[in-house]
Amino acid sequence: MPMTVVRRRRGVFPRLRTRMRNSFLFVPFAGLLTGWTLASLAVRADSFVHDLDGRSDVDLSGLWFLRTAADFGSAARTAAAAVGSAMLTFTGVVFSISLVAVQMAAGRFSPRVLSFYVESRVTKLTLGTFLCTFLYTLRVQQEYGPSTGGADAVVPSLGASLAMGLLLLSLALFVVYVHSTIRLMRVTYVMDRVCRESLRLIRDSAGPARAGDGEAGERGAEAGGTPVAHVWRPGVLQAVDVPRLVALAGRDGLVLHLVPRIGDYLVPHAPLFRVTGGPAPSDGDLQAGLELGVERTTEQDLAFGIRQLADIASRALSPAVNDPTTAVQALDRIQVLLTAFAHQPLGRAYHRDADGAVRLVETLPCWPELLDLALTEVRDYGLGSVQVTRRIAACLDDLERLAPPNRREPVRRHRDLLEEAVHTTAASPQRAAFALQPDRQGIG
Numbered sequence: 001m002p003m004t005v006v007r008r009r010r011g012v013f014p015r016l017r018t019r020m021r022n023s024f025l026f027v028p029f030a031g032l033l034t035g036w037t038l039a040s041l042a043v044r045a046d047s048f049v050h051d052l053d054g055r056s057d058v059d060l061s062g063l064w065f066l067r068t069a070a071d072f073g074s075a076a077r078t079a080a081a082a083v084g085s086a087m088l089t090f091t092g093v094v095f096s097i098s099l100v101a102v103q104m105a106a107g108r109f110s111p112r113v114l115s116f117y118v119e120s121r122v123t124k125l126t127l128g129t130f131l132c133t134f135l136y137t138l139r140v141q142q143e144y145g146p147s148t149g150g151a152d153a154v155v156p157s158l159g160a161s162l163a164m165g166l167l168l169l170s171l172a173l174f175v176v177y178v179h180s181t182i183r184l185m186r187v188t189y190v191m192d193r194v195c196r197e198s199l200r201l202i203r204d205s206a207g208p209a210r211a212g213d214g215e216a217g218e219r220g221a222e223a224g225g226t227p228v229a230h231v232w233r234p235g236v237l238q239a240v241d242v243p244r245l246v247a248l249a250g251r252d253g254l255v256l257h258l259v260p261r262i263g264d265y266l267v268p269h270a271p272l273f274r275v276t277g278g279p280a281p282s283d284g285d286l287q288a289g290l291e292l293g294v295e296r297t298t299e300q301d302l303a304f305g306i307r308q309l310a311d312i313a314s315r316a317l318s319p320a321v322n323d324p325t326t327a328v329q330a331l332d333r334i335q336v337l338l339t340a341f342a343h344q345p346l347g348r349a350y351h352r353d354a355d356g357a358v359r360l361v362e363t364l365p366c367w368p369e370l371l372d373l374a375l376t377e378v379r380d381y382g383l384g385s386v387q388v389t390r391r392i393a394a395c396l397d398d399l400e401r402l403a404p405p406n407r408r409e410p411v412r413r414h415r416d417l418l419e420e421a422v423h424t425t426a427a428s429p430q431r432a433a434f435a436l437q438p439d440r441q442g443i444g
Contacts (some may be wrong), residue, residue, distance in 0.1 A: 005364055048202060133167060190312070254276065378392065392418055393439075
């Protein structure tokens with residue numbers, strides 16, 4: 001029986017946060033703006049203090065830090081010039097080497113792990129701080145000029161102090177950035193992060209009750225209604241703005257059936273909605289409720305975490321890598337996600353308005369599809385590794401024990417497929433029996 005599912009909702013600000021998270025432009029440009037603003041304020045403050053110091057009716061002798069700064073005015077200019085000339089080179093070298101390292105890691109694990117680097121707050125903050133420091137010191141050096149510190153020269157006390165402060169902050173963030181980048185090159189950290197994000201999404205998508213299996217409908221099961229085709233640019237369906245579409249359907253008393261699933265690639269003229277209860281809204285109103293991009297994301301895509309882990313395991317089992325231990329580690333995280341899905345309502349998500357009427361019907365991955373995604377490729381590529389087949393057998397044992405009775409049949413089907421494949425490829429019955437022995441570590 002289909003279930004009413006509470007899905008994480010989107011609005012204007014969540015959509016803006018998503019675009020900022022997936023963009024590598026906002027924080028670096030904000031760093032440049034901050035550097036320019038700080039430099040302007042520092043120059044004005046130093047000029048103001050210099051003018052006050054030259055007046056006979058104002059006594060600044062109590063401000064000891066200004067007197068101290070005046071003693072190294074020439075050194076402050078030299079230090080600011082040195083920081084400005086070296087910061088841009090340092091930034092280029094650091095991020096060039098880092099990008100090469102992350103690209104090598106993506107080639108080894110999966111190209112989809114590059115999204116972690118792009119979404120990393122540490123990476124964006126580090127680049128923004130580096131650019132802020134560079135532009136700040138450049139502007140300060142330009143404003144103060146190459147003066148050697150005559151009697152009327154403005155002492156860059158605040159300007160030099162802020163330059164040294166930004167330099168220290170840049171060095172601290174550099175250490176944190178190196179630590180963060182090194183972790184992205186560790187496959188276990190990448191897999192743990194995929195698992196954590198997927199578990200968070202599963203919790204956000206959980207329904208309030210479980211009165212049935214929720215596997216009833218497949219794609220396009222709703223008959224009738226007015227079909228609406230996709231007429232916008234092609235792209236991957238990344239997220240659905242539920243409040244907007246529910247409000248749109250409630251305004252005219254409609255029910256919107258979203259035909260594609262989140263993660264599908266939408267091509268022009270492909271079926272997009274089926275509308276029941278009245279005439280279909282305009283294409284622009286419907287398209288405004290959907291977020292399209294160039295690749296799948298973990299924002300609302302329930303199956304994408306399993307897809308990433310299966311890709312990592314498949315690449316580890318390729319002849320070029322031949323690393324079954326990494327595949328077993330990926331299966332550990334896959335089992336965590338399958339266990340979390342085992343008791344979740346799947347199949348359909350029914351979004352209701354304030355009066356309780358269904359206004360938006362969304363297709364979710366069902367339990368057999370998640371099992372196929374998680375185990376099919378890993379099983380086919382890992383048949384030559386006893387370590388992998390034994391870990392899959394242990395995973396199936398646990399899932400059959402933990403899954404509800406109405407979801408155990410797909411688990412048994414995968415067990416039959418595993419046994420058939422192993423018996424077909426094994427050289428002897430003894431080797432087949434050994435390869436099918438459940439072991440959570442593969443081989444101890």
